[in-house]
Ligand SMILES: Nc1nc2c(c(=O)[nH]1)N[C@H]1C(S)=C(S)[C@@H](COP(=O)(O)OP(=O)(O)OC[C@H]3O[C@@H](n4cnc5c(=O)[nH]c(N)nc54)[C@H](O)[C@@H]3O)O[C@H]1N2
């Protein structure tokens with residue numbers, strides 16, 4: 208065991224800035240003192256550093272080593288420990304072989320995942336840089352699991368994605384100006400706990416409270432009551448999952464027929480309303496999209512819809528659409544329709560009004576950007592042009608050479624022989640895990656750097672132990688956070704773990720490209736180098752700009768913020784001729800000629816109601832919400848103290864309504880089996896009125912833990928909802944993931960309870 212330490216080390220995680228001190232057995236954590244609402248997720252660190260789930264030394268799958276007897280990868284095969292020098296030689300040879308035999312387009316290096324907060328040891332950047340410098344490139348991925356559909360549709364409609372989400376309405380504006388917030392999918396505080404790169408102040412709770420005290424009304428349009436915080440004094444409007452577009456259309460219909468819409472705004476700033484209007488009024492399909500029509504689809508009474516519509520033009524109204532709505536089949540539609548509804552209200556670009564996609568989904572939104580750049584590691588140039596939309600990874604591995612559509616292009620899947628992953632966990636983030644297992648059995652070799660025995664590590668052939676953030680020095684920073692944090696190492700690395708950078712440097716040496724990869728710098732020199740552009744910009748702006756050593760000594764540095772100017776939507780509103788939107792028409796596209804040209808029936812040229820092709824039915828009557836967990840970031844530190852404290856008998860809680868529980872004879876705390884045609888998992892019932900009837904909620908992030916044995920659809924005994932979710936693209940335009948919702952049935956589990964092995968290392972030979 209490491210010696211206890213006396214000093215507190217400043218540090219940072221995606222879920223907050225803090226200080227840490229190793230007490231000899233656990234880590235003491237002190238949240239950042241300027242943070243008004245620190246996240247409890249910090250407590251996951253306390254017991255995590257020396258947990259049995261940590262990977263202690265390089266390990267190689269035995270069946271992969273005996274390649275003559277190559278068998279299917281499974282989760283119960285043995286691993287062989289391998290000294291660093293040997294494993295690095297082995298891997299360098301394997302990389303050279305693949306490059307010689309197949310070329311760089313046979314390597315999938317998309318390596319999606321959140322990694323850790325430090326900007327230098329950011330595993331995804333490190334692996335991309337390595338593959339570019341040492342390998343001539345790799346097949347990459349575009350977009351994200353977060354915003355797969357919106358990142359593609361919003362540029363067609365408003366001419367941008369990040370600007371609509373992050374450089375738009377701020378929490379200060381909401382606190383001061385907004386009268387009504389229509390939050391589709393809510394704005395839960397647990398979600399804004401987190402911001403990639405770190406967050407020094409959690410401001411959302413206080414901003415919502417301030418607005419509510421001023422009289423602002425927040426409508427939480429969501430299947431869960433707690434999708435909006437108590438502090439917002441929210442009115443909960445439970446809606447049938449996946450039907451938001453119908454509600455939005457009915458609100459738009461009421462505004463139109465009662466002449467409550469801003470026709471002057473639409474005429475001046477938008478294009479294509481006339482075609483959309485025909486659809487809204489049902490001119491061609493004899494179906495007016497009115498409140499009575501929507502009531503039948505959404506479960507919200509027609510009178511409630513009409514009343515809500517009448518309220519919207521009174522005062523300052525803000526429409527938000529969460530990421531969750533678009534992580535579903537046809538997820539493009541609610542994102543587009545939210546913008547159209549806001550356009551009809553004519554408040555886009557006004558302080559605290561209009562449309563802010565995904566406000567509150569993360570701690571990056573509703574803030575001012577920094578006026579100076581933050582440190583970023585250059586990833587070099589990719590010599591391969593091939594890519595996939597990120598959530599099509601299993602399709603790619605299973606169907607090499609097959610064609611697919613993406614955003615108006617016909618493309619082909621490459622033929623992947625080697626997969627290299629660092630900083631992500633596909634067995635957490637990808638849908639239909641049983642299908643993913645088949646897909647990950649296609650490549651010849653899978654390489655993973657991990658700090659813990661995640662299911663992805665257990666499914667790899669070569670597993671290299673990476674340090675955890677607190678075991679190394681780094682710089683924490685986000686473009687929307689006003690603090691740069693010196694992330695000082697708080698303890699020694701566990702076992703033989705090495706930094707991702709050191710692993711790639713050693714591999715680069717073997718591949719003869721060490722200088723290109725390291726540029727002759729060690730970690731300390733890199734940190735100073737990456738800090739320099741920030742220091743220079745601070746000095747030029749006349750701000751406090753200490754040299755690196757002094758910054759490191761102080762532990763943090765204040766960064767100036769850019770003005771709260773409403774971003775490009777405000778500029779467009781103020782002068783639409785000189786500040787055109789970067790869309791083909793220069794205006795808000797209610798109808799898109801470009802999309803019409805694609806000819807996709809799964810993404811028509813104006814927003815439309817497209818019901819899911821897998822609705823609930825008698826066999827699978829419940830809608831499962833697989834949302835983000837409150838107790839951790841995704842799957843990270845699921846073995847940590849806070850995440851574990853909220854499990855029930857070690858299993859992930861599934862929340863369900865008393866009506867649905869009673870109908871199935873399920874009592875609070877019972878272990879239940881959730882299942883559909885794709886798979887099944889166990890979870891522990893938590894019965895509550897906060898979930899609407901017909902819905903069950905199982906957060907993501909419990910580590911996949913298949914029952915041993917060779918079954919094709921093994922039971923996950925721990926509660927990972929991705930054994931149930933559907934692995935299809937949102938539509939041909941964006942090919943985003945559909946992980947948020949799926950149909951299931953739920954029953955009391957009466958079999959003998961299988962033990963949980965999620966956090967056990969694999970067997971060693
Ligand atoms: N069903 C369903 N599925 C979903 C979602 C959903 O709502 N429903 N949400 C989706 C979304 S929005 C996202 S963003 C994804 C998230 O998916 P991921 O980003 O893949 O999830 P994480 O658990 O954050 O994975 C990060 C991994 O990096 C490892 N790691 C951390 N630091 C380091 C390091 O320094 N070096 C190395 N080598 N490894 C490190 C961690 O141990 C962890 O295993 O999940 C998606 N999946």
Ligand SMILES: Nc1nc2c(c(=O)[nH]1)N[C@H]1C(S)=C(S)[C@@H](COP(=O)(O)OP(=O)(O)OC[C@H]3O[C@@H](n4cnc5c(=O)[nH]c(N)nc54)[C@H](O)[C@@H]3O)O[C@H]1N2
Nearest residue numbers: 353392397398428429448449529530531568834835840841
């Ligand atoms: N604590 C914590 N916070 C996180 C993360 C985490 O892992 N942990 N992950 C972060 C990341 S990477 C991302 S991308 C964001 C994601 O942000 P979101 O995708 O917005 O977050 P979720 O929690 O998945 O979903 C929010 C809510 O949407 C509701 N919802 C689901 N389907 C529907 C629907 O059809 N209609 C309506 N009206 N509501 C629906 C659900 O009740 C759900 O609780 O969260 C971020 N914040």
Ligand SMILES: [Mo]
Nearest residue numbers: 351352353354
């Ligand atoms: Mo995400």
